[in-house]
Amino acid sequence: MGLLDGRKVMITGGEGFIGSHLVERLLEEGAEVRALVHYSPSGKVGWLEGREADLEILQGDVRDAERLMQAAEGRDMIFHLAALIGIPYSYVAPESYIQTNVQGTYNVLNAARRMDVGRVLVTSTSEVYGTASMVPIDEAHPLQPQSPYAATKVGGDALAISFHRSFETPVAIVRPFNTYGPRQSTRAVIPMIISQLYSDTNEIHLGTLSPTRDFNYVTDTAAGFIAVAGCDRALGEVVNVGSGREISIGDLAELLKKVTGVDKPVTTDEDRLRPEASEVQRLLCDGTRARDWTGWEPQVSLEEGLARTAEWIRDNLEHLKAKQYHV
Numbered sequence: 001m002g003l004l005d006g007r008k009v010m011i012t013g014g015e016g017f018i019g020s021h022l023v024e025r026l027l028e029e030g031a032e033v034r035a036l037v038h039y040s041p042s043g044k045v046g047w048l049e050g051r052e053a054d055l056e057i058l059q060g061d062v063r064d065a066e067r068l069m070q071a072a073e074g075r076d077m078i079f080h081l082a083a084l085i086g087i088p089y090s091y092v093a094p095e096s097y098i099q100t101n102v103q104g105t106y107n108v109l110n111a112a113r114r115m116d117v118g119r120v121l122v123t124s125t126s127e128v129y130g131t132a133s134m135v136p137i138d139e140a141h142p143l144q145p146q147s148p149y150a151a152t153k154v155g156g157d158a159l160a161i162s163f164h165r166s167f168e169t170p171v172a173i174v175r176p177f178n179t180y181g182p183r184q185s186t187r188a189v190i191p192m193i194i195s196q197l198y199s200d201t202n203e204i205h206l207g208t209l210s211p212t213r214d215f216n217y218v219t220d221t222a223a224g225f226i227a228v229a230g231c232d233r234a235l236g237e238v239v240n241v242g243s244g245r246e247i248s249i250g251d252l253a254e255l256l257k258k259v260t261g262v263d264k265p266v267t268t269d270e271d272r273l274r275p276e277a278s279e280v281q282r283l284l285c286d287g288t289r290a291r292d293w294t295g296w297e298p299q300v301s302l303e304e305g306l307a308r309t310a311e312w313i314r315d316n317l318e319h320l321k322a323k324q325y326h327v
Contacts, residue, residue: 003230005030010075010117012036012062012108013082014055015046017184018123018176022079022222027054029226036060036071036082047183062104065111072111077119079225080108083153086187087127088274090149097152105156109163109171117170121229122160124175124238125153126214126283135246136286139175139238146278157238164236172234174225177242177285181218181305182312186320190215190306193253194313195320197262204264207272209250214242214285217305220298227294234293242285243298259306260314 009026013019014035026033033055037045045057060067062082072078084090084100105122112120129137130144145151163169180190189206196204216224224241228234247255250266257263273279290296300308313320 003029004226006032007076008032008034008074009077009079010034010036010071011079011081012071013080014057015048016081017047017181018179018218018221019081020047020183021181021218022081022225023048023051023055025219025222025226026079034058034071034075036062036067038082062107063099065107068107068111069114072108072115072117075115075117077121077229078108078112078117079121079123079229080105081123083123085125085149087147087149090147090152091275091278094148097148098155101149101152102155102159106159109159109169112171113163113167113169119229120160120169120171121225122156122171122173123225124157124173125150126175126177126240126242126285127280128154128157128175129283131281132283135282135284136244137240137284138286139240139289146280147274161236170235172228172231172236173238174228175238175240176221176224177214177216177240177283179216179218179221181309184218184309189213189249189252190256190309191313191320193256194260194310195317197256197260197264198314198317202264204253204266205269205272206249206253206266207269207274208279209253209266209268210248210281211279212246212248212282212284213252214244214246214283215252215302215305216241216243216298217300217308220300223299224290224296227290227296231294239290239293240285240287241290241296242287243302244285244287245302246282246284247302255303256306256310259303260310
């Protein structure tokens with residue numbers, strides 16, 4: 001019997017990009033899944049549409065403490081992914097990020113404590129490190145949030161550690177670097193570039209091209225989440241999940257031209273530039289802890305992952321915002 005076989009799991013944000021891939025992996029490994037998805041008057045459940053027979057779906061909001069209690073009741077494990085994640089939008093509406101990413105994480109931790117949940121995984125982000133002061137970035141790297149989004153994720157992480165130390169809440173923090181793959185919106189750079197390549201636009205509109213990122217394919221990220229959740233040594237700790245390879249946004253655009261077979265010039269769009277002091281210039285993951293503690297390592301190369309992603313975007317282009325900049 002595996003770690004998840006027959007286990008009662010609750011996941012917040014299960015309808016989202018990473019969350020829906022994690023749900024699929026959890027179901028494949030025999031877990032009994034309950035997903036808390038953001039309430040919609042239409043009743044739609046994001047990327048879990050059509051999977052309602054495979055799992056229990058509750059609509060709600062992580063800002064609602066009582067709803068979190070209901071969702072956590074009777075669960076063995078919680079994977080907490082729900083968050084506001086768009087960095088540009090955090091400049092516009094920072095208070096909403098505090099409510100969702102800080103208060104929401106508190107509500108998850110408190111529900112886990114009150115309902116005696118056996119294991120909690122809280123999702124962080126590499127953005128909390130800010131521009132790398134040393135590379136590769138290990139978990140001891142200083143936290144330097146350069147956006148309201150990153151600051152709220154630091155707050156949520158600190159709450160998780162405090163609950164472990166104060167109340168012995170069995171919580172681990174997974175810190176993924178940039179994840180990409182099918183189902184990601186054009187808010188993120190890889191689907192934004194690919195959708196512009198496949199659309200009838202004449203140019204690829206981007207912000208600054210010099211920052212580097214460490215991109216990890218979504219199925220590898222989902223596997224990393226499960227590996228960290230099952231690692232006793234990770235309790236009260238942070239574990240990075242990334243590929244260990246960095247690429248600049250400019251070089252990424254050139255690689256995607258090769259992957260898609262489409263060549264268009266790249267132009268800088270002033271509307272897509274972040275405030276200079278807020279732009280994270282370099283991220284590169286040191287995944288030693290994940291490898292040594294859990295045995296996790298990425299399985300999908302950047303080239304293979306980009307090819308899979310490009311195929312999905314090509315087949316779903318009509319549903320994506322290829323021309324409009326979406327913060």
